[in-house]
Amino acid sequence: MTEPADAAVDAAEEAVRREELAANLAEVRERIAAAERAAGRPAGDVTLIVVTKTWPASDVRLLAGLGVGDVGENRDQEALPKHEACADLGLRWHFIGQLQRNKARHVAAYADVVQSVDRPELVAALDRAAAGAGRTLDVLLQIGLAAVPDGAPPAHRGGADPADVASLADLVEAAESLRLAGVMAVAPLGPDGSPADPRASFARLADVAAGLRADHPRATMVSAGMSGDLEEAVAAGATHVRVGTAVLGGRPRLR
Numbered sequence: 001m002t003e004p005a006d007a008a009v010d011a012a013e014e015a016v017r018r019e020e021l022a023a024n025l026a027e028v029r030e031r032i033a034a035a036e037r038a039a040g041r042p043a044g045d046v047t048l049i050v051v052t053k054t055w056p057a058s059d060v061r062l063l064a065g066l067g068v069g070d071v072g073e074n075r076d077q078e079a080l081p082k083h084e085a086c087a088d089l090g091l092r093w094h095f096i097g098q099l100q101r102n103k104a105r106h107v108a109a110y111a112d113v114v115q116s117v118d119r120p121e122l123v124a125a126l127d128r129a130a131a132g133a134g135r136t137l138d139v140l141l142q143i144g145l146a147a148v149p150d151g152a153p154p155a156h157r158g159g160a161d162p163a164d165v166a167s168l169a170d171l172v173e174a175a176e177s178l179r180l181a182g183v184m185a186v187a188p189l190g191p192d193g194s195p196a197d198p199r200a201s202f203a204r205l206a207d208v209a210a211g212l213r214a215d216h217p218r219a220t221m222v223s224a225g226m227s228g229d230l231e232e233a234v235a236a237g238a239t240h241v242r243v244g245t246a247v248l249g250g251r252p253r254l255r
């Protein structure tokens, strides 16, 4: 008869985790609020997306209970079962990872927003997949902000060349089951692995976003800023920040 004791341990562990997430969330929300004030933006202007990759569905459930409405996932094989376990929570699911064409069908089944569209073949694959699922997906164009020296391979963090954004945007607009919602970027890393210059990167992103809005006025989302650089992103006009570590803690090592 160990079951009641196990249940008590589980409940106690859950309570501890809830406390931890609540405290971290409060801190991140205060950072966002301070950044909004510093930028002269209205309170609540910026939406927090909590990046739950590598963390269990039980954490997603606790976060929903703490008022989180948007979650981000970057690995398809992990996101699909997690979404199934949390389908009752009414969350908005953002896919933020590198996307392979052959995974489009999975992603279209659960994602509400796909933030990592950076090439034409993905647009076609996602459109087909969304149509097949009877869904309409919001799409962000992921912008590559690293300065790539001539002849060098594309930056490892993904993203379309800003010069290709207009044509990619037209493709998304023309797709029946996709809605062009804006842009996303990850600030490039410097040689030592820390963000190179998030201010300059997010300023470039703001330029790209403004150019896109000139042609597509409804594409207003700017998804930028993570645990380490959300202040710089909010200062540069981000409408959505994607925060993992600062809410959930250091990520468990992937198997």
Ligand SMILES: *Cc1c(COP(=O)(O)O)cnc(C)c1O
Binding pocket: 051, 053, 074, 096, 097, 186, 225, 226, 227, 228, 242, 243, 244, 245, 246
């Ligand atoms: C993991 C991830 C984040 C969150 O990063 P943290 O530093 O943990 O806040 C944001 N955006 C993308 C694209 C990610 O892959």
